[in-house]
Each structure stands twice: as structure tokens, then as C-alpha cells.
Amino acid sequence: MTYGITFETANGNVQIDSDTTNTGLIVLSAVASSNNVTFDPQKELVFAKPASTTYTNQRVAIRHPQNYGWSGAGNFTFEDSLGNAVLMNYIVAKWSNEQTAGNSGYGLQVYNSDGDLAFDSSLYTGNGGIGIIAFAAQQTLSGYGSFGVTSRMGLDTTKYYSMNNSYANGNDSVFFGVEFNKSASTANGSGGAGVYWLSYFTVYSFDGGGFGSYTNFISNFTPRFIAEGGSV
Amino acid sequence: MANFNVTLHVSAGKGGSAAFAATNGDGLASNDPLDVNGGDTVTFICASGSTGTAKFRYLSIFTSNADIDILAGGANVVRTVASGSLLLDSITGLNGGEISSDLFYIERQASSGSITAPTASSVTFNNPASANTTATVNLSATGSGGTLEYACEVGDTTPDNWQSGNTFTIARGSSGTVYAQARRSSTDTSNTVNASRPGFLTGDTAVAASSSNIANGATSASTTLSSATAGETYAVRVNDGSSNLATRTGNGSLSFTSSLPSSGNTSTYEIFVRRPTSTGGDGSTYTATNDTFTVSMSSPAQDTTPNAFDLADVGPVAAGTVATATPVTITGMDANCPCSVSGQGSPQLTVGSGGVWTTSSTINPNNTISVRLTAPTAYSSTHTATLTIGTETDDIIVTSAAAPSGSGGTGTTGGTGSYGVKIFDTNGSTTVLSPSTRYLVRLTDPTSISLAATTGSSTLIAVSGMSDLGAGNSDLIFEQFATVDNVPVTRESNGFRVTNNSGGVFNNIVYAVRF
Numbered sequence: 160m161t162y163g164i165t166f167e168t169a170n171g172n173v174q175i176d177s178d179t180t181n182t183g184l185i186v187l188s189a190v191a192s193s194n195n196v197t198f199d200p201q202k203e204l205v206f207a208k209p210a211s212t213t214y215t216n217q218r219v220a221i222r223h224p225q226n227y228g229w230s231g232a233g234n235f236t237f238e239d240s241l242g243n244a245v246l247m248n249y250i251v252a253k254w255s256n257e258q259t260a261g262n263s264g265y266g267l268q269v270y271n272s273d274g275d276l277a278f279d280s281s282l283y284t285g286n287g288g289i290g291i292i293a294f295a296a297q298q299t300l301s302g303y304g305s306f307g308v309t310s311r312m313g314l315d316t317t318k319y320y321s322m323n324n325s326y327a328n329g330n331d332s333v334f335f336g337v338e339f340n341k342s343a344s345t346a347n348g349s350g351g352a353g354v355y356w357l358s359y360f361t362v363y364s365f366d367g368g369g370f371g372s373y374t375n376f377i378s379n380f381t382p383r384f385i386a387e388g389g390s391v
Numbered sequence: 392m393a394n395f396n397v398t399l400h401v402s403a404g405k406g407g408s409a410a411f412a413a414t415n416g417d418g419l420a421s422n423d424p425l426d427v428n429g430g431d432t433v434t435f436i437c438a439s440g441s442t443g444t445a446k447f448r449y450l451s452i453f454t455s456n457a458d459i460d461i462l463a464g465g466a467n468v469v470r471t472v473a474s475g476s477l478l479l480d481s482i483t484g485l486n487g488g489e490i491s492s493d494l495f496y497i498e499r500q501a502s503s504g505s506i507t508a509p510t511a512s513s514v515t516f517n518n519p520a521s522a523n524t525t526a527t528v529n530l531s532a533t534g535s536g537g538t539l540e541y542a543c544e545v546g547d548t549t550p551d552n553w554q555s556g557n558t559f560t561i562a563r564g565s566s567g568t569v570y571a572q573a574r575r576s577s578t579d580t581s582n583t584v585n586a587s588r589p590g591f592l593t594g595d596t597a598v599a600a601s602s603s604n605i606a607n608g609a610t611s612a613s614t615t616l617s618s619a620t621a622g623e624t625y626a627v628r629v630n631d632g633s634s635n636l637a638t639r640t641g642n643g644s645l646s647f648t649s650s651l652p653s654s655g656n657t658s659t660y661e662i663f664v665r666r667p668t669s670t671g672g673d674g675s676t677y678t679a680t681n682d683t684f685t686v687s688m689s690s691p692a693q694d695t696t697p698n699a700f701d702l703a704d705v706g707p708v709a710a711g712t713v714a715t716a717t718p719v720t721i722t723g724m725d726a727n728c729p730c731s732v733s734g735q736g737s738p739q740l741t742v743g744s745g746g747v748w749t750t751s752s753t754i755n756p757n758n759t760i761s762v763r764l765t766a767p768t769a770y771s772s773t774h775t776a777t778l779t780i781g782t783e784t785d786d787i788i789v790t791s792a793a794a795p796s797g798s799g800g801t802g803t804t805g806g807t808g809s810y811g812v813k814i815f816d817t818n819g820s821t822t823v824l825s826p827s828t829r830y831l832v833r834l835t836d837p838t839s840i841s842l843a844a845t846t847g848s849s850t851l852i853a854v855s856g857m858s859d860l861g862a863g864n865s866d867l868i869f870e871q872f873a874t875v876d877n878v879p880v881t882r883e884s885n886g887f888r889v890t891n892n893s894g895g896v897f898n899n900i901v902y903a904v905r906f
Binding site: 166168172175286 | 715792811812827829830832834836866873900902905
């Protein structure tokens, strides 16, 4: 590194590194108890947790707007695997170089060697920060949900879990989402309390042998993050 | 008309002897007389070399029955048989001193027209377990007059071994025809009948042979015969084979050393049997019994001890999450080997690329194996699982990540650590960046990728300035939703490689992040 700044914490986690950082993540909004969220999946990340604290098992994924074409912002709804709306507390964070640098006259702005805005403290406008407290790398979660522990992302149901790349369509035969389980029971193969990645699709067939179906469980295609919001 | 010669051998002097010789051998016994008919002539001869006078006495069926004396070297005397009914007579021959005499039998046949020839219907055999059989000449009409006689021989289309009985001893043979006929007189003979000569009997096929297992590399095998017939010889051959591997007589053990199965294989053998001549067999031919047995040779001892192996420890990973060790290839054995995993964090293993996770399985030589287990829920702690393959073991340690940083602990408040930078939100109290934060930053711009359907097609998402890419500090984020689980991301020294094993074209937008 010949110029710029690098901040590292005591255990070596990089906070800001103008040499390698393309851009950092800035919290745009923190919303309580809403069953929908508007964001741009190409520029923003959404982290969410159930607004309710009384559920036993809550599945949730985002349902895409009708005819959404992966371009620009859309209004996504939080739904369970049966198509029921779910009230969630969520945080939307945006990559800082997708925004215009602030000009408040105080704080810290960091640019990388390409001139991209790597960090801008002035873009925080009262919604607190976002810190990553755990993660599951790509294809390390089985997709079995709370059946066993092979798909468990964390034990704390009060944390925010990334919702990008989840999928619900109101039909229980297809679901790629997060399962918040507050039951400590491990009966019937359950992994007990925790938050799990649940992803599957069921294929139905009808041929000379009669009606049949089988369910494919899919591992997490993109990494899943567990985040802490507010004052980090 | 026929002429017969009757010769008398004589020698002179006390103790001399007399003995007849007949033209065709008949006449020397009462039950085998010389058959003559009226008008036949009989020539009486003093045998050359006789030293006495040959004397023929008690003639009765000739037109002249006067005694005949022929000196040694004297001329023969010819007499004519008189006509008449059937008459068995005898002639006495004497030597010169009448010291010794002999009898000759001569039978005049009934007059022509009074004899009816018999009619033969068949020749049949019994079938004893012996070398010889008994043939019986059967008649459909017995005829009349004269003397009923039978003849039966092998290979002679006009048998002439005449006898009064209708049974004959016929030796078994591999071929030939038996002919038979009957007669009342030399001119009143039946038709000839025939039948195939009785063949040789085969051995008894009711035998049982035991199967066996032999050790790898054994040079001999054996079977034990039961229910065999005493006296018969049994041979072991390869099933439907033609060469004897070993023989024995009757029940008991048979060992053989050739045509053994190869290691790990089974061969089928068959028992053949040979009947001795004493019980009707030919004494040389083996026939199949269709009784089989097997011999199995065990496989070579196989090496099920793998070479030492080492699955790399994993971590630090997020507390309470499942961590998967990088697969390793197990070598050094030549047979399947059991494998199992135990220890902390509910460990499981998977063999090959099947994606089936379990606590125990078997692994083939040169296959891969991986282990996964749940990291401790506490920060900076370890879980240890032990993978056992055959007699070899390896410990896999998964370490949970340290607390986010500094002394902030859970990260819910601003940290108090002495490293890092703290930045407050606009309210002046909420920290948006602090030593307690593990901050998510993007390393690369979003990049569109399109991977061909060919398995293994890949692309590199290059990252500059960061060479310690690991599962604990970086990853790729795919912007667009996808339902495939076989597009793995691997880390290289200069970036992330995305490999498409899904079987279809893979398109997405991807960028790298560190945290």
C-alpha cells in the first residue's frame, strides 16, 4: 500500500482498506414491522428478522414483484412458504459507490485508487450501522432447514439475516428462504432452536406408474450473512 | 443224395484202441448222430496209419448190413442207406484183436414229405449285470417230424451250431447282429431271425459329490463321493469335459490337482462313471452322471489399510455454523474399506461426490472423502471430529471465529478496543463503524458471467491487493436468484473461480466481498 488508509481491528478484521476496497456498505434504512421492502438487488442488501417474538417457527423469503426483470428497484414482499405475508424488521444497506458522496463538511470519506467512494460517513443518516457477526460461505448449508443441523446459520433468532437471493412464490412446492425456529425440541430430527437456510423445490409427475413427486434440497447458492444493526 | 465218410482208427496188439472220425464231426455221440437219408452213401474207411484191421459191426440201416473188415491199407467199403422211417442206430468199430471198441451213431431221417420245418419268430435276450447274456430262439410254429434243433451265433447269417436247447450264451459287444434259426432236419430248416447284439451296460449314475472351498493358492481340491456303486470306477472331470482329473472306485474321497479355479472364482466339475466288464460294462468307457459339484477358491487377501491421510482443519468459521473440510483422496488400499466419523459437533462424512452425508459408510480405493461438523457456538472455540478409515484415523478441528473485535463482545454497542476506527452516526452516539464491527465491503464491481454448459467451464473473478482469500474472510455474492447447487466457488491466489458443473448454461452477475 503506497497511499490511502487501512483500518483493522484487533483480531485483523478490515474495517476500511482503500487499497482493496471497491466500496463499503452504508445503511439506507432500518424499518420495523413491515411485510414488504423496496430495494435494488443489484446495488443493495437487505437483512431482516421477524417482527414478532412469539412465533415458534417462522419461514420467510422475499417474493419478487410480478414480472421483475432483475433491473432496478422493486417492491418485494416477505412471505412464508405458503404465501402468507410476514411482518419483518429489516435493514437496507447500499454500496457506497452507488451513492453520491456527501458534502456535510465533517466525517470521513475514503476513496480507492479508482476514485470510487469506498466509505463516506456522511451517508449515514440516523439509521445506525450494519456489522457482520457471522456468515455461511457459498454451498456450505444443506438446504434441509431445521431438519438436523446441517443447514443452521446461527443460534440467535434476534439477529438480522440476509434476504437477498431468497425466493418465495406462494406455492409450498418451491421455497428458498430462512427458517427462524424458536423450539428447542430436537424430536423428529429437528436441529432445535436456531436460524436455518431452507431451500427446496418439489417435482410432481404423473405417468403410467401413477402420481409421484420428489423434493430436491438445494444448498445455499450465495453466501448468507448474519448482521447486527443499530449501534455497532 | 449225399455221401459221408466214417473212418475207424485202429491199432493192433493187446491194449490197442479203436476210435471213429466222421466226415463232419457228427456221430461221435448219441445226441449228435450223423443224419442220413435213404439213398445216401456212407464210405467206411480204415484210417491210414492203422496197424490193425478195422471192423465195422452191427450195421442195420443200409441196404446191405453185412459186417465189414478192412485190413490196414485195404480198400474202402461203400454202403447205401436204405429207405425207411426215422431210425437212430449205432455201429460198433473194433480193432483187429477186438480188444477195444468204439460206437458211432447214425440216424436215418424220416422219409421226405413227413417232416415239417419250424418257423422262427424272434431271438430275444435277457439283460443281466454280467458280461454274457442268454439268447432265446423263439418259434411261432414248431414244425413236426425229424429232430427239433436250434442254432444261434453272432455275425453268422446262417448259424449252424445246432443244439436241442433253444438258449445260447451271447457275450455283450459294442456292435454286431445275432442270427438264429431252427430245423427239423438238415433240409427242413426255418427262416433266420436276427437281433442286435446286447450292448455293454453303463455305470450307475446315482452318485453324489460334495462341493468345497479351497484357500487362495491351493494346489489341490477334493470331493467326497457318496451313494456310489461298489466296484464301479468314478472320475472327476470339468463339467461336460473329456479328461479325467482323478479316479477312484466306489464311495470315498477324490483329490485332483489340475483345472482348479482361479483366485476368487468357482469352477463346476462333473462325476463320470465306468462299469467293469464283470457287471456288463466295457471296462473302459466313462459316461456322464450329470452329478456336479463346485470348488471355490478364495480371493487373495486384500489390503484394506489406507495410506495415512490428513483432512485440513477448518476455521475460523462463524460460531454454530456447519464447516466442511476440503475433500481428500484416500489411497494405498485395494479393496473397499469401512469409514466412520465421531466426535464433537455432530460430524458427518460424505464419500465421493454423491452428496450423501452420514456417520459411517465404505470407501473405494482412490475415492474422496470429506467431513463436516458444526462449529462451537462459543467464540474462539474448537470442535474435534475423528475420521476413521480402516485402521487409520485423522482429527479434524473446526475453530469458531473470534468475537467480532476489541472488547465490544457481541457487537451490539460501540467497542472499546484500542485498535480500529470509530465513526458515529449523525446523532452523535450511534456507532456506524467501530472496532466491534465486522464490516462488509465489496472488492470488485459487479460482473456479468456466462458459463457454457460444458461441465467444468469456469471463469476467474480477479481480486487485486488481497492474497489471503479464505472462506473466513471473503466470498462471492450472486445478485440473481438461481436454483443450482453445483456451481462451486473456489479461491485462488488472485481471486475467485466459478465453475459450472450444472449441465446447463449459467448466467449471473457476481461480485466479491470481504468481511
